[in-house]
Amino acid sequence: MRHLDFSPLYRSTVGFDRLFSMLDSAGSETPSYPPYNIERTGENTYRITMAVAGFTEDELSVEAKEHVLTIKGEKADEDTDREILYRGIASRTFERRFQIAEHVRVDGASLENGLLHVDLVREIPEAMKPRKIDITSGSTKQIETTAH
Structure with missing residues (x-):
């Protein structure tokens, strides 16, 4: 079986170490039973x-x-x-x-x-689910202040 070397990709990616490690181990012999x-x-x-x-x-x-x-x-x-x-x-x-x-x-x-x-x-x-953010026009929003 041919072994692929992913080491050049490690230098240009951040946070994908686990993914490449799994790809490396996938090429090795695994039990079939x-x-x-x-x-x-x-x-x-x-x-x-x-x-x-x-x-x-x-x-x-x-x-x-x-x-x-x-x-x-x-x-x-x-x-x-x-x-x-x-x-x-x-x-x-x-x-x-x-x-x-x-x-x-x-x-x-x-x-x-x-x-x-x-x-x-x-x-x-819930904190990780995507949520929709409403877009408003910058000129229509007013800030109310009270005078002392």
């Missing part, structure tokens, strides 16, 4: 869907801490009474981390049909 999707379900809602066939709710954990969403799967000890001739369904332990934005919170998680769904909501504080 378990497979997942990230989808936008609304204007401010998102969903991460992860294929976790063979795992129960007790064997999965979802934790959000300091802008990092961590999903872990720890398989309980399997029965040693049976002999598996072919293993096509992976049942190994995994840990997957996702960087989440500052105003995104985890709304809930559910497990159905071997898919773990983690719902996310972006909540922008």
